Amino acid sequence: MPRVPLHSGSRLPVVTLPDDAALLAAPPPLDPIADVSAAVVEALRYPLAGEPLAALAPRGGGRVTVVMQPSEQPLPTVPDDPRRHALAAVLAELARAGVARDRVTLLVAGGLARRAGRAELDALLRPEQARAFRGRVVVHDCEAEELRPLELEERGVRVHPALLETDLVVTVGAGETVLHGGPGALVDATGPGSIRAARAASLLEITGASGWQLAGALERALGRAVPLIGLSLVLDRPRSTGLYRGYPWSSASLDAVRRSPFRRLLNAAPAVVRRRVLAGAPRELAAVAALAGPPSVAHAEALLRGISVRSVVVDRQFDTLVVPLPWEALHLPREPLNPITAAALGLGHALRLWRNRPPLADGGTVVLLHPFSRVMGHGPQAPYRSLFGALRDGVTAQGLGKAEALAARDRRAIAAYRNGSAPHPRLPFADWETCAGTLARAGRVIVAGCRDAGAARALGLVPSHNTAAALAMAAGVAGDDAHTGVLLGPPYPALVVGGR
DSSP states (O other): OOEEEOOBTTBOOEEEOOTTOEEEOOOOOOOOOSOHHHHHHHHHHSOSSSOOHHHHSOOTTOOEEEEEOOOOOSSSOOSSOHHHHHHHHHHHHHHHTTOOGGGEEEEEOOTTSOOOOHHHHHTTSOHHHHHHOOSEEEEOOTTOTTOEEEEOSSOEEEEOGGGTSSSOEEEEEEOSOSSSSTTHHHHTTBOHHHHHTOOOSSTTOOTTOHHHHHHHHHHHHHHTTSOEEEEEEEEOOOEEOSTTTTTTTOHHHHHHHHHOHHHHHHHHSOHHHHHHHHHTOOEEOOEEEEEEESHHHHHHHHHHHHHHHHEEEESSOEEEEEEEBOSBOSSSSOOBOOHHHHHIIIIIIGGGOEESSOSEEEEEEEEEEOOOOOOOOSGGGTHHHHHHHHHHTTOOHHHHHHHHHHHHTOHHHHHHHHTTSSOOTTHHHHHHHTTHHHHHHOSEEEEETOSOHHHHHHTTOEEESSHHHHHHHHHHHHOTTOOEEEEOOSSOOEEEETOO
């Protein structure tokens, strides 16, 4: 039986897997773009559709709004993100087109997540690039009273005034999912109700994604008021460059990590030490293409190309899927996973990175590797307590809606969101909702290595002391012909089920 090191929180235990288990990891890295800035300039001069940036840029005293989302995807975080170079290239190209540097507004749209602070804003540009920036930086507040109404085809939304009080809107991002990047940045610059309405069964398929339809409608409505152009990068997966170079896509690295004495020492260290070491591990992230055009066009093309770079093709669905979870959550700034964010990362993110069909067969078993420690207290984790209490009490879907409405009226929670010390009180409900599709399909979800059985049961999950017991439970249900898959990550691969 193969023995493979897999993440379980901040530890990296060696897990014994079935002989026929399929190890699913992102493909090896491709040759990156040698000069991201030059590629961005070329993309803006020769877009996929529409006018180039130089033709759209206002002359003289015109204003430009550049919209960016926090670089929370892909996971894990990489210090030198290519989006920093892309943003700097966009600003330089605007200056070259005649836009005054002090007439540029950089709008950071984070949706319902914690509002970006100094550390997140400092990461948008390299220090020398930030010193050359003369415009203003605005962090979107979805509860702000100055949001402006905008009528779409079927509904009205409230948007940040910087999207309307301008002569050009430029979106800068990467083709990661249908909800993150491209026109999704425009949705994250609206009110909490429209942000919550952005949903998708698969994070890689536009068909059936209400969030993509909303983003497209918002882009068309804004396009009637101001010109728009978008830049989307095609990113490779984050790659480890230090001691565990090649993990998890390289079989040689899996064997090296399994035998490493440093892994044993790290597993035995206190949790705070493990998290600090893992957060500071050297990683690199490369861009393989840069595309420009209308935000939805550039993003859709970047998403398709990114899938071809990061995907694994499997011929059929799996009866059992093992999903190792790291210690850090998906949202920025990274916080330790609590039971709800752990479920959202595994069920709502990793298992929604698919095309054609869901990777889990109907009635299949999901095994999440995580201790499920209950870290919800004060501060950034506080909004998750109300949802956890409702789930523990066994409320219905209608009851969850009432609980969310009550949380959205909590003045203290809203104040904590607005000052950047906590996420919006509706974010925990949005995170949990992403798990609904997988929970409806799965026969059971087992938490392997669970240290808080009560927390797992409160979410309707099955606690298990170790991975061996969880896999034995899954095998007993699926039978001898069970098809088992193991997602190696993060970073998690995109799964193309049933052919390309």
